[in-house]
Amino acid sequence: MTQGPNKPDITTREGFGLAAAPLERLLLSVSYGVLRNWDAAADAVQNALLKGWRHRHSVKDAGSFRPWLVKIAVNESKNLLRRGYGAELPEDVADVPRDRELSIDVQRAVYALPEKYRLPVLLFYFEDMAVTDIARALDMPEGTVISHLHRGRARLREELKDYGI
16 A cells, blocks of 8 residues: 555554544444434444554555544445344434524434435535545545435435525
8 A cells, every 4th residue: 555644654553543433433423314313323333433443554655544544434234224124213302402403403314315315415514525535435436426425415405495405
């Protein structure tokens, strides 16, 4: 694997840990986006990190590590979902202050999107991933990512129209 400047060598235990640690929140968020269950998402992330460690030599360059690991997390999440580990959002929001209502409604609207729109929206808007990296992580053409982002935004606009969005 070729490394850029200041990129840890992921083939070593220390380097893999340094490269993966900042991505744990991203991986958890993506896994939750598929599973809608925090415990199952944590299991998927753990499985993804183990699988990533075992297959670390297949990463071509340091720049592709992030989308490569996200793709593993998505696949591990889908595997758990097929085994019945997913769940709906359990949070009861009856006593949430009014100023947090929009934030919670946006979150619920995003997680209610079909997966093909939800994952690109989560990665683009909440994790600041570039379209190119999302395309690699989700194994789809960039044009498809852009299309899914457009359709996901349209659905969110419709869902959140009461807020004037």
